Amino acid sequence: MAGLRELQRRGVHEAISAAAISLFLERGFDAVPVTEIAAAAGVSKPTLFKYFPTKDDLVLHRFADHQGESARVVRQRAAGEGPLDALRRHFLDGLARRDPVTGLNDHPEVVAFHRMVFSTPSLVARLSQYMSLDERALADALRECVDDLTATLLAAQVLAVQRVLARRNWLQLAEGRPLREVEPEAVHAAERAFSLLSIPDV
Structure with a gap:
């Protein structure tokens, strides 16, 4: 029952x-x-x-499904895999799956859904709250392998990278560019963006 x-x-x-x-x-x-x-x-x-x-929850529960995802990726990474390598791999896997959270999904409803979210101030504000919680959770996970300052700064940088890449991908598709053209650019941009992140010797 x-x-x-x-x-x-x-x-x-x-x-x-x-x-x-x-x-x-x-x-x-x-x-x-x-x-x-x-x-x-x-x-x-x-x-x-x-x-x-x-x-707002009627819309943003779709994002809530990904709550804490980056922190889980770091904690569940394979033995010997660095946290940044795990996060990079996870984002690239998301692109390959056309996960809407990466922005690389050209289904008309997905494109329209993102347009609605990004053009509604109350939803943008709530989405920022979700991202703040994600940043905090990721920093907590990173503190298990780096010092506090590095973890705090790196979490903010990773979340910014993910946000910028996803918004960039969505904008390209929203402007009418075909996914087959956007996808290789999205992969290259992700590779480049994550290569700019590093964990310094502490």
Whole structure:
């Protein structure tokens, strides 16, 4: 029964999320009231808020799925692999998978989703909060292998690299460039960006 309840819960969560994203992409984030989303998903407004505490969460839960990812990559890296090498490998793997978080995904809904996020001030502000938490988590993971100052600075640099690369990739696709042209440039840019990062001798 517990398994069935969890499946039902996931189904409701997905139904609410799908209804919200569809309406937001059609009319804009600020133009769609939560009551309309609840009605479209076939749930009450209180039920919607049980799954998504704020309207922003209806969008940003997709980013929340990646919360703490960089820290996990560092902690779960292979024996003998440096933390920066692991982070570089993980980002390149994301490009190869067309992971939307890398910006290298030309599905129309993904491109439109990023455009909506980056053009909505409240979502940009919340996204910055997510990134701040990620930076803190990554710094904690890096402190296990480097000193405090190096870990703090390096975490900020890595998150900046990931943000700039992803935004750059998305902008190229949003401007209409074909993915087959953008992809090799995205890989080269990632290789170059991570090569600029280093862990000094301490």
